[in-house]
Amino acid sequence: MNKNYTLNQVSEIAAAIISKKEHKTLLFFGEMGVGKTTLIKEICKQLGVLDRISSPTFSLVNEYQTKENEIVYHFDFYRIEDEEEALDMGIDEYFDSKNWCLIEWPENIENLLPLEALKIELTILEDQQRNIQIR
Numbered sequence: 001m002n003k004n005y006t007l008n009q010v011s012e013i014a015a016a017i018i019s020k021k022e023h024k025t026l027l028f029f030g031e032m033g034v035g036k037t038t039l040i041k042e043i044c045k046q047l048g049v050l051d052r053i054s055s056p057t058f059s060l061v062n063e064y065q066t067k068e069n070e071i072v073y074h075f076d077f078y079r080i081e082d083e084e085e086a087l088d089m090g091i092d093e094y095f096d097s098k099n100w101c102l103i104e105w106p107e108n109i110e111n112l113l114p115l116e117a118l119k120i121e122l123t124i125l126e127d128q129q130r131n132i133q134i135r
Contacts, residue, residue: 001134004125013132014042023118027106030122035130036104044072060089072100077108086112
């Protein structure tokens with residue numbers, strides 16, 4: 001999928017991503033301020049997350065629970081020092097859990113990422129538009 005959208009269409013974009021259920025690990029690429037967290041919040045909302053959703057910039061991971069008692073993990077690796085830090089937190093166990101894993105700044109742990117993950121690249125365009133590429 002390659003599509004231009006506005007923030008008014010985030011709900012539609014989130015639904016399209018969730019529909020690709022064979023991939024529960026989602027990698028969000030894009031510069032600061034492109035809307036990664038906004039899109040993740042909408043995905044979590046549509047998955048039925050009951051908790052308050054915020055970017056785990058300092059804690060590296062937030063765990064949310066859905067109405068169906070499923071777990072969603074939200075990672076933010078912007079401030080990670082090195083991949084060893086991710087290994088120390090047990091990143092492999094999160095990936096092996098088969099729960100939703102939503103990852104901001106995945107390029108900072110690129111050697112640890114599962115091969116079957118869905119790559120979502122966001123870019124800012126003119127006139128409040130964004131472009132999303134999903135591979």
